[in-house]
Each structure stands twice: as C-alpha cells, then as structure tokens.
Amino acid sequence: MIEFKNINKTYKLGKNNTIKALQSIDLHVKEGSVVVIRGSSGSGKSTVLSLISAIAKPTSGEVIVDQKQISKLSDKFASEYRLNNIGIVFQKYNLVEEISVEQNVILPLIPKNMDLQEVQKKVDHVLDLFSIKHYKDTAVKNLSGGEQQRVAIARAYINEPKIIIADEPTANLDEALSLEFIEILKGLKKENKTVVIATHDPLFFDLGIVDQYITMKNGHIV
Amino acid sequence: MNKYINLYLLEYAINSLLRQRYKNIFIISILTFLIFLLTSIFFITHAIKSELQYTVDSLPQITVQKLISGKHYDIEVQRLDKILTITGVNDATARVWGYYYFANAGVNFTLIGIDQFEKQYKNSLQKLVQSSVEFDESNAYVGQGVYEIMRKNYFNEYFNFILPDGSLNKVNIGGVFKADTNLESNDVIVISKDNMRRIYGMSDEFATDIVVEVLNDNEVDTIASKIKIMFPDTRVITKNDLKVSYQNIFDYKSGLFLALFTVSLFTFFIIVFDKASGLSSTQRKEIGVLKAIGWSLEDVLKEKFYEGVLISVFSYLLGVTLALGFVYLFQAPLLRDIFSGYSELKTAFELPFILDLQTLVLVFFLSVPIYIASIIIPSWRVATMDADEVMR
Numbered sequence: 001m002i003e004f005k006n007i008n009k010t011y012k013l014g015k016n017n018t019i020k021a022l023q024s025i026d027l028h029v030k031e032g033s034v035v036v037i038r039g040s041s042g043s044g045k046s047t048v049l050s051l052i053s054a055i056a057k058p059t060s061g062e063v064i065v066d067q068k069q070i071s072k073l074s075d076k077f078a079s080e081y082r083l084n085n086i087g088i089v090f091q092k093y094n095l096v097e098e099i100s101v102e103q104n105v106i107l108p109l110i111p112k113n114m115d116l117q118e119v120q121k122k123v124d125h126v127l128d129l130f131s132i133k134h135y136k137d138t139a140v141k142n143l144s145g146g147e148q149q150r151v152a153i154a155r156a157y158i159n160e161p162k163i164i165i166a167d168e169p170t171a172n173l174d175e176a177l178s179l180e181f182i183e184i185l186k187g188l189k190k191e192n193k194t195v196v197i198a199t200h201d202p203l204f205f206d207l208g209i210v211d212q213y214i215t216m217k218n219g220h221i222v
Numbered sequence: 223m224n225k226y227i228n229l230y231l232l233e234y235a236i237n238s239l240l241r242q243r244y245k246n247i248f249i250i251s252i253l254t255f256l257i258f259l260l261t262s263i264f265f266i267t268h269a270i271k272s273e274l275q276y277t278v279d280s281l282p283q284i285t286v287q288k289l290i291s292g293k294h295y296d297i298e299v300q301r302l303d304k305i306l307t308i309t310g311v312n313d314a315t316a317r318v319w320g321y322y323y324f325a326n327a328g329v330n331f332t333l334i335g336i337d338q339f340e341k342q343y344k345n346s347l348q349k350l351v352q353s354s355v356e357f358d359e360s361n362a363y364v365g366q367g368v369y370e371i372m373r374k375n376y377f378n379e380y381f382n383f384i385l386p387d388g389s390l391n392k393v394n395i396g397g398v399f400k401a402d403t404n405l406e407s408n409d410v411i412v413i414s415k416d417n418m419r420r421i422y423g424m425s426d427e428f429a430t431d432i433v434v435e436v437l438n439d440n441e442v443d444t445i446a447s448k449i450k451i452m453f454p455d456t457r458v459i460t461k462n463d464l465k466v467s468y469q470n471i472f473d474y475k476s477g478l479f480l481a482l483f484t485v486s487l488f489t490f491f492i493i494v495f496d497k498a499s500g501l502s503s504t505q506r507k508e509i510g511v512l513k514a515i516g517w518s519l520e521d522v523l524k525e526k527f528y529e530g531v532l533i534s535v536f537s538y539l540l541g542v543t544l545a546l547g548f549v550y551l552f553q554a555p556l557l558r559d560i561f562s563g564y565s566e567l568k569t570a571f572e573l574p575f576i577l578d579l580q581t582l583v584l585v586f587f588l589s590v591p592i593y594i595a596s597i598i599i600p601s602w603r604v605a606t607m608d609a610d611e612v613m614r
Contacts, residue, residue, distance in 0.1 A: 055514045056610035075519050075606065083516030094511040094613070098241045103234075107512070110230040111521045119230075155515065 001031035001194055002052055002163070007061035009047050009219075021047040023219045025061070029212065031162070032192040034185065036204045039216035045198035048216070049165045052196060053086045054078040065163070083111060087156030091168040093148050095155070097141040101132055104140055105154045122158055130154045130184070146177035153184060164188060166197045170204075178203050185209060231521065235528035250537050252493060256486045257541025257589050258548070263483055264581040265549040266557055269573040277406050278465045282343050282433035284446050285464075289457040296428035301453060305434060308448050310441045315343045316429030318418040322383065322411070326375045331368055332410045335418030343433045346401035350412060360392075362417075363399040367408035381411075386423040393417060490589070497596035501604055509604045510612030519605045526601040530594035538590055542582060550575045 009022040022044045029035050037045045050056035051063050054070045055078075063071040070081055082088075087108075095104050102123055109119055127133040130150045135143060140151060149169065156164055170178035178201065188195055189209050197204065204210065215222050239246050286305070288297040297316075305314045318335035334347070342348040350363060362381060364372065372381060372395065382390040393413060401407035419426065434449070436442050446458045501509070509522055548554055553573055604612055 050610040053514065055613075056608050079513065079516055079518035079521075082514065083518075086516070088514055090511070090514075094507070094514075096237075096241075096508065099237050103237065106230065107234075108515045110228065110234060111517050113228045113230065159516065 001066060002029035002196070003027070003062075003064040004048075004051070005062040005064065007051065007058045007063065009044075009051065009056070010059045020219050022051075022058070025219075025221060027214060027221065029194060029196065031194055032189075033211035034189050034195045034207075034209050035197070035212045035214060036207075036210050037196065037198045037214045037216060038200055038205065040200060042218075043216040044219040045216055046167050047219075048214075049088075049167050049196060049198050052163065053088055053165055054081055055088075079111075083108065083159060085162050087159065087161040087164045089149070089152045089156050089164070089166040089169050091171050093152040095140045095148060095151055098139060100137050100139055101135045101143070101151050101154075102127070102137065104151055105158055107155060108159045126154045126158045129157070129187075145172050146174075146180065149173060149177070149181065150184075153181075157188075161193070163194045163196065166195070166199075168199055168201075169197060170199065170201045175203070182207065182209075228524070231525050232528050235525050235532060238525070239529055239532060246533060249493065250533060250540075252489070253534065253537035253589065253593065254541045254544070256490050257538055257585060258544045259482060259486045260588065261542050261545035261581065261585050262549050262554060262557060263486075264585065265545055265578065266554050266573060268576060268578045268581060269549070272574060272576055274468055278461070278468055280344055280346065280401070280406060281461050281464050283436045283439070283442050283461050284434035284449065285459045286432040286434065286449055286453070287457045287459070288431075288453075288455060290455055296424060297431055297456070299427055299429050302432060304452060305432065305449060308445055308452075310436055310438060310445050311434055312437045313341060313435040315340065315433050315435075317343065317431050317433055318415050318422075318424065319430050320418075320422055322421070324371070324375075327371045329371060330409070333418060333421065334410055334412050335415035336412060337415045343435070344401075346399075346407065347412065350399060360394050361396040361413070362393040363396050363412040365399050365401075365407040365410040368411055369395070369398050383417075383421045385420060391417065391420055487588075490592075494592055494596040497593075497600070501600050505601075506604050506612055509601060510609045513605065513609035514613065519602075522605040523598055523602060526598050527594060530597035531590075533597075534590040534593040537593075538586060541589075542585070549573055 004025050004027045007022050007025040008020070011019045011021055013019060025044075025048070027048075037048055039045050047056065051058055051071070052065070054063075054073060058071050061071070062069050065081075065085065068081075070078070073081060096107070105123055105126060106119065109122065124133070127136055130153055132147065132150050132154060135147060135151075140148060143151065149172075156166075169181055173181065182203065185195060185197075186209055205213075286297065286301075288295045299316045302314050302316055305311060320333050321330045322333050323330055336342060336347055336351065338351040342351060372378070377395070380392050380394050382392050385391050399407050399410060399412050401410070413421075418424070434445065436445050442460050442462070446460050450456065450458045512522055512525075513519075550573060
C-alpha cells in the first residue's frame with residue numbers, strides 16, 4: 001500500500017547549512033497493518049510520516065501510495081490526497097484551542113462543503129466513538145491532555161481515511177492514557193486502517209497488534 | 223448546502239476573528255475612523271463645490287467698478303446709458319450694495335438695495351420682488367443667518383440702521399430671504415435702493431457698481447474689453463474671473479482637507495503594510511495544520527478572504543454610515559467651519575445632501591480591496607510552502 005523507493009530528504013536550514021533527514025530509504029507497508037517507526041529524536045521518523053502524508057516532498061526518490069506516486073503531486077492534488085486518504089495525529093495535537101471540540105473535529109470536513117445533516121451525523125458518530133460527546137461544546141483549551149488527544153484522533157478519523165499517521169502520540173500522556181490510546185489503536189486495526197506511528201515510547205515495542213517495526217538511525221533504516 | 227458560499231468556512235473565519243477579538247476590534251475602529259474621515263472629507267468637498275457652483279452660476283456676467291489708484295469709488299449711474307449702446311449688451315443695472323457692521327454681534331451683514339420696478343440682476347431677487355412683497359422704505363428681507371442673529375439681539379420685528387449723521391433708520395423685518403444657495407443668502411439683508419442710499423449717504427447719481435447682461439456668452443470678454451476702453455477708470459470683472467477667485471478660496475481651504483486626507487491614507491497604509499509584512503508564528507502554524515489535515519491553498523485563501531471581507535466591509539459600511547450622519551444630519555461640526563465662508567457671519571448654511579456614488583465607490587476601492595489584499599498576500603506566501611516546513 002505504501003512504498004518508498006530510494007528516498008532522500010534534505011532540509012535547508014540556511015544558505016550553506018543542510019540536514020540529510022533521510023538517506024536512501026526503501027520501505028513497504030501493507031494495507032491494514034499497524035507499523036511502528038522507532039528511533040531517537042532526529043533519526044528521521046517524523047520525516048517519513050511527512051512524506052507519507054504528502055505534507056513534504058522528497059528531495060529524490062518516489063513515494064507510492066495505492067499505486068499512485070504522491071511525491072510529485074501538485075499542491076491541489078496533494079491536499080485532495082490528504083483530505084481523502086490521510087488522518088494525522090500530531091505530537092502536540094495542533095488543535096485550535098479557543099474553539100469547541102465539535103468545531104475542531106469538523107475542520108477536515110470544511111473543504112468538502114457537505115450537507116449539514118451529513119456533517120452532523122459524522123460528527124456525532126466520531127464523538128461517540130472516541131467518548132468525547134459530552135465535551136462537544138467545550139473549548140479545547142479547557143480539556144486535559146488525554147481528552148485533547150481524543151479530539152485530535154477524532155479529527156484525524158472523521159474523513160474515514162485509509163491511513164492514520166501518529167507522531168509521538170503518547171509523548172505527552174501518562175501511562176494510563178497511553179494504554180487508552182493503544183486501545184483506540186486496536187479499534188482502528190479492527191477497521192482495517194493502515195496505521196503508521198512514529199514513537200520512541202517503549203510501550204509500543206512489544207504490542208501484539210503491531211505488524212511491522214521499523215527502526216531508524218541518522219536517516220537510515222537499520 | 224450553499225455551493226457558492228461555504229458556510230462552515232465562513233463560520234471558521236468568524237471564529238478566527240473572534241479568537242483575536244481585541245486586536246480585530248482595534249483594527250475595525252481604526253479602519254472605520256479612517257473611512258469615516260475620508261468619506262466625510264469627500265462629502266463635504268462635494269457638497270461645498272456644488273454650493274459654490276450654484277453661487278457662481280448666479281453671478282452677473284460682467285461687473286463694472288470705478289477704481290482710482292486701486293481704491294474703489296461709487297460709479298456714476300449715467301454710465302449705464304453708454305454701456306447699453308455697446309452691441310451685444312442686453313441689459314445693464316446699477317447696483318447699490320455694501321457691508322454693514324453690526325457691532326452687537328461683531329459681524330458684517332451684506333446689504334443689497336433693490337428697486338422693485340426694475341428688472342433684477344439675480345433670479346433670487348427677481349423671485350423676491352415677484353412674491354408680492356412691498357419694497358418701500360420700511361421693509362427689509364434678511365437671510366437665515368442674519369435673521370437668527372437679529373433675534374438673538376432682540377430685533378424680532380424691526381432693525382435700526384445707523385445713518386452717517388448718527389441718527390437711526392428703522393426698517394421692519396418683512397421676512398426671510400432665500401436664494402438658491404444658503405452660502406449666497408445667509409448674511410444678506412435686502413432693502414430698497416432709497417434706504418440703501420440713505421444708510422450709505424449716497425446720492426441718486428451714484429451706484430456701488432454696474433452689472434451687465436450679455437446676450438451671447440462668447441462675447442463677454444470682448445464686451446468687457448470695450449467697457450474698459452470706454453471707461454479707463456474702471457475695473458471690469460467677468461463671471462469667469464470671479465469663478466477663478468472663488469475656486470482659489472476653495473482650493474486654499476481644501477488644502478487643509480488634503481492634509482487630513484493624506485494623514486488618513488498614510489495611517490491606513492501603515493496598517494496595511496503591517497498586515498502584509500508577515501504572519502505571527504501561531505498564524506503560520508495554523509495554516510500549516512489546516513493544510514496538513516487536507517485544506518487546499520484555495521480553501522486557506524478563501525477563509526482569509528472571508529476574514530478580510532468581514533472586517534473591511536463592516537468597517538466600510540460603518541464608516542460611510544457615520545460619515546453620512548456626521549455630514550448631512552449633524553452638518554459636519556468642526557470640519558465644516560473650515561469652509562464656512564469669507565464673511566464673519568458663519569451661521570446656518572446647510573450642506574446639501576447629494577448622493578455621491580463616485581465618492582462611495584472611490585472610498586470602497588481605496589479601503590476594502592487593499593485591506594483584503596493585505597490579509598491574503600502573507601497567507602498566500604505561507605500557504606504555498608510545504609505544510610511540513612511551515613509547522614517546523
């Protein structure tokens with residue numbers, strides 16, 4: 001489902017300063033599998049996620065998702081690809097803190113300009129699924145870290161994407177909340193979603209639901 | 223669902239504005255004030271220009287004044303007969319007029335003497351004599367400003383003019399004189415020529431000046447030259463000369479408005495420059511996140527467009543409404559005084575209401591699209607970058 005062919009990614013940090021985030025990466029992820037990318041900070045985990053979600057383009061190589069090369073999509077088609085295929089859970093959730101839970105969850109639906117009833121049905125379902133319906137009208141800034149993460153997952157899930165990407169999803173959670181996230185993960189696995197998680201949390205290192213572990217170091221898969 | 227306007231996007235734009243409500247209230251206040259100031263300036267300028275245009279239109283085609291060594295003297299009435307012999311001259315009238323200082327109020331009135339049996343040189347005066355009023359020695363018709371000043375000084379029914387020998391000449395106030403414009407009639411007192419002569423100690427053989435009516439407008443300059451040759455001791459003023467003179471007074475005063483206008487524009491462009499120069503890190507990150515969750519460049523720009531439209535159109539409508547109320551309802555206090563005339567009598571002339579669409583369109587294009595552009599351009603710069611790069 002997801003294929004990296006000889007991917008290199010270099011970031012320019014100034015005129016003469018560059019960082020080689022990924023070097024000659026090849027990988028293959030099957031549909032419906034849960035993949036954990038592990039490695040220390042700066043190893044290139046997040047960059048892999050950015051390339052899968054087409055929010056960054058590789059310096060060279062090909063990223064293929066569902067037999068389509070997404071690494072050379074124009075901005076318009078890359079947005080469309082993300083909207084229909086990808087749900088992202090950011091490390092710091094990246095929610096709009098001042099607006100309500102419902103308004104945050106709706107955000108990925110806005111570009112689709114759907115019918116009000118359809119939107120409401122989807123939102124109610126997702127809020128129910130992630131047990132945050134009672135916070136529907138609460139401003140996100142008033143929620144705890146775990147609750148905010150549920151909102152972030154609901155936002156990633158609402159468009160029913162095939163691929164869910166999570167960048168250090170438990171970095172800001174205590175163990176109990178991290179285990180709760182793992183339970184959600186199991187649910188996503190049951191729904192045959194492809195889940196790619198970048199983490200260095202040991203909790204994920206011995207999970208039965210994980211189909212594939214990828215270990216990264218200095219931009220290489222080891 | 224409305225396919226033309228994405229209401230969810232509009233709701234998000236409103237929420238986005240509310241999230242920074244104090245900053246946006248400040249921007250709306252500044253924008254509204256600038257639009258209000260600009261529109262008021264244009265409205266006042268336009269209204270006064272129209273008022274002056276009416277005044278100029280009512281002026282005589284040629285005015286002949288006697289001038290010796292630059293000093294103005296009364297002119298002999300008999301010169302009328304010679305002027306009337308010039309080919310192209312339709313009529314000529316000897317005018318008796320002047321200023322009268324009213325010490326109680328510290329103002330100058332403009333006195334105009336008329337003979338109701340003569341043809342009047344102004345439409346407003348012609349209308350006055352045709353409205354069945356008696357122009358005997360006992361009556362005076364006063365402009366609105368004069369009327370109010372007299373009432374304040376308890377001259378409700380009559381007024382006493384002081385004659386050159388110190389005695390008093392009592393005239394009854396017959397009514398309010400209204401010309402085509404308030405500028406023209408506000409400080410005027412119309413009385414009989416005989417009364418005027420008595421007040422100024424002027425004999426029947428003299429007049430203040432002579433006004434000449436010419437059949438063909440194109441011949442005005444030629445006839446003016448002929449009068450000058452005929453009477454070298456005169457100054458011959460054409461309507462065009464007076465028009466230029468009025469325009470100069472207007473232009474001088476509009477310079478003050480230009481200064482206000484420049485300050486307004488300068489402030490507006492500082493705001494625009496500040497907006498256009500970049501986004502805060504929070505705003506940049508927000509655009510990055512929206513793009514990461516599937517918003518396209520078009521969606522981001524559309525949302526920013528809504529934000530710009532909401533702020534600028536609201537400010538525009540509010541500013542224009544305030545300007546309309548300020549100029550036409552409250553008669554532009556403070557600003558109007560700059561234009562209130564060269565007489566010391568600065569009371570009640572009204573700014574005529576003229577729906578000046580040109581001004582409304584001009585102010586709209588000077589404010590709304592420029593503000594919207596200042597919102598969209600920096601957002602476009604950020605939204606065209608990779609979301610990954612923006613969020614880092």
